[in-house]
Amino acid sequence: MVIGGLTPEAIAFGFFTILTLGGALGVVLNKNLVRGSVWLIVSLFGVAGLFVLLSAPFLAAVQVLVYIGAIGILFTFAVMLTRSMTNLRQRFTSQWWSSLIVVVLLFVVLMAGVVVPVWGNARPEDASTVVATTVDLGVALVDGNQFVLPFEVASLLLTAAMIGAIVIARQHEEE
Amino acid sequence: MDCINQLAQCLSAGGMDSGLAEFISIFLGVTLTATFPLLVTILLIWVERKFAARIQDRIGPNRVGPFGLLQPLADVVKLLGKENITPQGADKPIYNFAPPLMVASVLLIWAVVPFSPYHIGSDLEIGALYTIAVASIGTLAVMMAGWASNNKYALLGAFRVVAQLISYEVPLAMAILVPVMLAGSMSMQDIVTAQYGMWFMFSAPVAAFLFFISSQAETGRAPFDLLEAESELVAGFNIEYSGMKFAMFFAGEFMHVFTNGVLMAVFFSGGWLGPFAEQAPILGAIYLLGKASVWYMLSLWLRNSVPRLRIDQMMNFNWKFLVPMSILNLVVTAFLLQVIKQAGLGPADAGNFLQNIPQTLILLLGNGFVAYVMLSWARSKGRAARAADEAKKMNAATAASVAVGD
Known part of the structure; x- marks a missing residue:
């Protein structure tokens, strides 16, 4: 189906691109940090849409779950806790x-x-030739010839970061 | 031709442009799927009020219409007529955007709910993951509402929401992984058909328990209703909202509870499966909603009979009990599934009830082990805490008697 010379994919691509770039502009140009983090979430949502168009639904879901559901919310949370940062006067610093x-x-x-x-x-490459299922992705992460090393390194880093966070929180508590 | 199940073919056979026919059929499907939960919610408000009333030894709504059935409609008219107040210090765009986002986050889940073998919004390859991802947007809506209202009670409510919802998402996701492992797929339709021989409720009761408890916490209902604890926070994040905007939060919450019932039905009690569901798809939808209603009633029962927890108790319960339990459950189930596969005890035909029995029994034993370990651990911790408490009291008593003796 073609509407006004554009395929639905092209229209969707345009829509998500506007979301991504517009959201990014909103982050940079907004004086209010909470609104800035909401714009950031809009931008990340646009990226999730682009993943869907690239036939990577798993990455799209993870994008929504991790970046919007966790990181975006933590950003907003941190900004809310620093009230003085929500009333900035200038838009740009001198640098x-x-x-x-x-x-x-x-x-x-x-x-x-x-x-x-x-x-x-x-x-x-044409999207139809590289369509991979979630199973392919899972296998790629644990296959010795593919990405098992980066995967394990990333897991180790995340575990270290998690333990670090727990240690920092604990010390504070015992004082 | 079957015009109900294949509308697009039916329309194009009548001489319509095939692209347009497909568009109309998809558009109708989307409208129906999105409207249905909203309509059900109107009825659910009546069900919930009646149910709560009976538990509290009252009669409940009984004036408008037979059995008070028209009461929610009267409520809707009342809410529509109310003024939409926006506080002066509110951040208007965010304040107005939060309520629709809340409703949307729940409605989006319905896009992957399989109503029958043939009726599903979109049978995504990652359906199970999609439900968690989309539901996490609801947290954002609550937080935007809490901050934009420019009210300290609303903000405090929003802070509690973040702590609670993000924490309870961990056991929720871990619990969903178990049916995904059992079905070998994240597609909702595959998860349902994999339960043809045996519902996952019987082979993974611990996962079902974890999912039920954490989804109850995700909706923010008693005993987990700290985000709107009336006695501490007045009404929590939605305190400044009125009229239809408040109604959207309200509807979102009611719909979320029922949606969780639907997800329980899909993941653990066979979704649309039932006698003759393949021949008459409408039966599938009825089975699904019937099973969902049972889980929904259980949730209402819990809400109306358990008091609210303290915030530290709630967080402890999650991080020190549910999360370890979900990890242990995941590891044990994965291990047992591999053992069953290697030993060849798995069902040759997944749809055969009898062939499923050995696998289910082994998994059931594993679940019993997980439950036993976690419960005895919790009991020993509780006993230690009580002993420490009593020792403290004893010390205080001796100190007091010494002081009197002096």
Whole structure:
């Protein structure tokens, strides 16, 4: 089905792109930090939509569960606990131009990487040929020839971070 | 041609553009799936009030219509007529966006609920994960409401919500993993059909218990209703809301409780499975809603007969009992499933009741082991705490008598 020369996928892609980029702009431009974190959640939701369009439903669900359900809420929570941060007067600090340079440079590098095939073939593969099921993903994480090492390293790091958090919380309690 | 089950083909056979026919059929499906829970909620308000009244030895609504059945409609009219007050210091966009988000987070779950072998919004490959992911958006809505109201009681309520809901999501997710392991799939339809021979309620009672308790906590109802503890927080996060905006929170909560019943039915008691459900899909929907109602009633019963916990008791119960139990349960079930697979005791035909018995018995033993370990551990901890308490009291008493002696 084609509406106004656009396929539904194209319309959905446009919608989620607007959500992602618009949300990101909202984060940067908003003076109110709570609203900023709500915009961040909008942006992350847009990314989840893009994952769906890339036929990666598992990643989309994890994006919603982890980034919106946990990280986004923790951000909002932390911001709420610091009330003085919710009434900022200025939109930019005096170093705004340095971050602008970094962002523009990063953008140029990424665009160059996509347009000029610097890191191998940059032409996207047709989605229908790379559709992987959740089973494939699970196998890839525990298969010795694939991603078992990065997976284990990540688990170790997370465990260490968790233990660290518990230790910090405990010391505080006993004092 | 079967115009109820294959509307798109039926319409295009009548000479309609096939794309348009498909669009109409999907649109109708979405509208029906999204409207149905909202309509059920109106009835549920009556059920809940009547049920609570009977438990508390009252009669309940009985003036409007037969048995007071029209009472919720009168309530809806009343709520529609009320003024929507927005507090002056409120953050208006967030304040107004929170109530619809709350309703949406529950409604979205219904997109993957299988009503019958053929009727499901979308049989996602990751259906079980989707239900948890979408439900976690509800936490966000409550928090936005609490903050945007610019009221300290609302904010305190919101803080409690974060602590409670995020904590109870852990055992909830761990409990859902067990039916996923048993079915070997995260698709809701696969989970239902895998229970053809045996409901998971019997092979994984501990997981069913964990899911039931943590989903009760997720809805924020007694004994876990600390987010709106009336005596401490006035009304919690929704204190500044009035009229239809309040009604949305209210409807969202009622719908969430029933939705949890539906999920219990799908994950643990066979969803739409029942006699002749394949031949007449409407029976499947009736079975599903019937099973969901049983779980819903159990939840109401719990709500109306158990007092509210203190916040530290609630957190301790989660982190020191439910979470270890869910991890132990997951490990034991995974281990036993592998043992059964290696020993060849699994059912050759998953739909055969008799062939399922050895596997179910082994898993049941494993569940009994988990329950025994956790309960005796909790009992020994409780005994130690009581002994420490009594020793303290004894010391205080001797100190007092010494003081009197002086």
